[in-house]
Amino acid sequence: MGLLDKIAKFFGIRNEEANILVVGLDNSGKTTILNQLKSDDARAMDIVPTIGFTVEKFKTKALTITAFDMSGQGRYRTLWEQYYRDCQGIIFVVDSSDKIRMVVARDELESLIKHQELANRRVPVLFFANKMDLRDSVSSVKVSSLMGLEEIRDKPWYICASNGLTGEGLHEGVEWLTEQLKSSMAAKKKK
Numbered sequence: 001m002g003l004l005d006k007i008a009k010f011f012g013i014r015n016e017e018a019n020i021l022v023v024g025l026d027n028s029g030k031t032t033i034l035n036q037l038k039s040d041d042a043r044a045m046d047i048v049p050t051i052g053f054t055v056e057k058f059k060t061k062a063l064t065i066t067a068f069d070m071s072g073q074g075r076y077r078t079l080w081e082q083y084y085r086d087c088q089g090i091i092f093v094v095d096s097s098d099k100i101r102m103v104v105a106r107d108e109l110e111s112l113i114k115h116q117e118l119a120n121r122r123v124p125v126l127f128f129a130n131k132m133d134l135r136d137s138v139s140s141v142k143v144s145s146l147m148g149l150e151e152i153r154d155k156p157w158y159i160c161a162s163n164g165l166t167g168e169g170l171h172e173g174v175e176w177l178t179e180q181l182k183s184s185m186a187a188k189k190k191k
């Protein structure tokens with residue numbers, strides 16, 4: 001725990017916290033992206049495919065985020081829905097160089113959006129059109145149309161092209177998500 005955290009804890013001032021789910025097909029770059037968002041000293045050197053899920057924490061300017069990094073492998077995708085109820089936001093990572101499997105990613109997204117724990121909830125969804133550095137990658141606008149994002153009506157969403165290896169595009173997306181989470185929290189407090 002850093003000095004500021006200790007002082008904040010002593011005075012009872014804590015960054016607000018939010019739980020988010022990080023989903024997307026296997027190999028899309030979820031763990032790599034989360035690793036970039038962690039502080040330098042907490043970063044892992046080797047990224048291996050996720051088994052089941054792992055939990056990571058990182059800080060944005062205004063929030064401490066607990067991220068559930070869900071494995072994208074087919075046999076673990078049924079685990080995602082067990083965490084829908086408790087999440088306040090979602091990051092959906094798409095490999096923008098993998099046009100063939102984008103059809104599968106779109107199916108998974110449709111099931112997520114329609115799921116009873118998420119339907120009619122204003123949960124913000126941030127999409128990363130990841131691997132923008134690869135020659136075969138398509139633009140975020142194209143990813144948006146291949147994934148049918150314009151059909152999402154009951155949730156705020158945003159898409160950013162990203163490079164999980166260098167971190168390019170990640171902060172723009174996380175800033176949007178933080179703003180969304182903060183305004184949902186403020187609206188909840190008013191009730």
Ligand code: GTP
Nearest residue numbers: 026027028029030031032049050071072131163164
């Ligand atoms: P699962 O744990 O199987 O669900 O995979 P994941 O979505 O967590 O993917 P992971 O972060 O393990 O990354 C898969 C591979 O893609 C790794 O070899 C990463 O180095 C690579 N990768 C991630 N992001 C990028 C990117 O933006 N560009 C390129 N070129 N490679 C990337």
